Amino acid sequence: MCSRYHAALDWLEFKKKHPWQKDKSAHRALKGLSLRERSQPWGWIRWAPLELQYPSLREIQKRWDSAAEKWDATYGKWGDSYRQNIFNPALFPLLGDVRGKRILDAGCGAGYLSRLLAERGAEVTGVDLSKKFIEIAQHYEKRKPLGIRYVCANLADLSQFPSSCFDIVISIYVLCDTRDCGKAIHEIARVVKPGGRFLFLIEHPCFGWQAGGWERVPQDSQRNEDCLYFKMDNYFQRGTLESQWGKLPALLSFHRPLSDYFRFLREHGLLVRDLIEPRPLRKALRERPGEWEREDRIPPVLIIDATKGRL
Numbered sequence: 627m628c629s630r631y632h633a634a635l636d637w638l639e640f641k642k643k644h645p646w647q648k649d650k651s652a653h654r655a656l657k658g659l660s661l662r663e664r665s666q667p668w669g670w671i672r673w674a675p676l677e678l679q680y681p682s683l684r685e686i687q688k689r690w691d692s693a694a695e696k697w698d699a700t701y702g703k704w705g706d707s708y709r710q711n712i713f714n715p716a717l718f719p720l721l722g723d724v725r726g727k728r729i730l731d732a733g734c735g736a737g738y739l740s741r742l743l744a745e746r747g748a749e750v751t752g753v754d755l756s757k758k759f760i761e762i763a764q765h766y767e768k769r770k771p772l773g774i775r776y777v778c779a780n781l782a783d784l785s786q787f788p789s790s791c792f793d794i795v796i797s798i799y800v801l802c803d804t805r806d807c808g809k810a811i812h813e814i815a816r817v818v819k820p821g822g823r824f825l826f827l828i829e830h831p832c833f834g835w836q837a838g839g840w841e842r843v844p845q846d847s848q849r850n851e852d853c854l855y856f857k858m859d860n861y862f863q864r865g866t867l868e869s870q871w872g873k874l875p876a877l878l879s880f881h882r883p884l885s886d887y888f889r890f891l892r893e894h895g896l897l898v899r900d901l902i903e904p905r906p907l908r909k910a911l912r913e914r915p916g917e918w919e920r921e922d923r924i925p926p927v928l929i930i931d932a933t934k935g936r937l
Contacts, residue, residue, distance in 0.1 A: 669871035694758035698736040716904035725747040727793040733800025737763035744772035752776045782809035790819045796824040815894035831884045850919045902929040
């Protein structure tokens with residue numbers, strides 16, 4: 627018998643049909659019936675309270691500063707498991723050869739992507755609102771110099787950079803965490819060269835957890851087999867979200883419909899070349915289907931590849 631904990635077995639336990647209820651030795655050991663695991667959910671997401679519906683930049687910065695070290699601790703060279711198995715495999719083929727390109731990593735965090743781009747021959751500048759993230763990124767740069775410049779700045783105010791100074795701007799899972807998204811895209815459009823590219827990855831607005839989630843039977847099951855469908859509601863409700871995952875502190879993000887992103891791009895002269903809805907690597911699905919199967923049923927993120935000026 628499997629000795630791992632499965633939340634779906636709670637239902638069988640209630641119905642007196644739990645496998646361990648039929649095995650006296652396993653029943654005495656209470657294998658798979660850990661109350662501790664049941665009482666500690668992995669995380670939550672909700673609409674933020676009224677006082678946080680338009681949070682100050684200082685509040686947003688403070689929360690990311692408090693999360694920076696724990697966030698970075700979950701990363702390896704290639705980022706976390708999502709970046710390794712979904713984000714990076716879609717992003718790097720889309721980017722192509724970056725040798726000699728001046729690239730802005732907009733919302734660089736601790737700089738994992740900046741370092742990967744610099745190792746591929748790009749001239750990289752990383753920008754982030756969090757002072758703590760920038761300090762961590764600069765520490766990595768001192769340990770292994772790659773010529774990356776890191777700057778603490780708000781994406782909605784990139785005034786320290788001249789217009790048309792970057793060949794490519796990349797933003798990975800940042801615009802959905804950006805309060806002033808329209809202003810940020812305006813600034814990004816200003817600093818990218820005519821004919822240059824802006825690639826960004828965001829949580830898929832059509833399948834966000836803020837207004838939906840998997841319909842499960844039993845409701846507390848974590849098994850893929852018990853996820854019937856993904857339900858969605860209040861898609862057009864714009865607002866601030868508060869979420870907490872694992873050991874991280876509660877962070878703030880912002881839900882807006884997909885049409886808002888397209889409108890911001892259009893208003894600032896950025897034309898969409900491509901839209902990608904990446905799926906997990908086949909290898910990850912084969913080796914860890916329990917972890918990745920749901921991400922292969924609906925897309926958790928999307929990538930938009932835009933260019934400044936004519937296509």
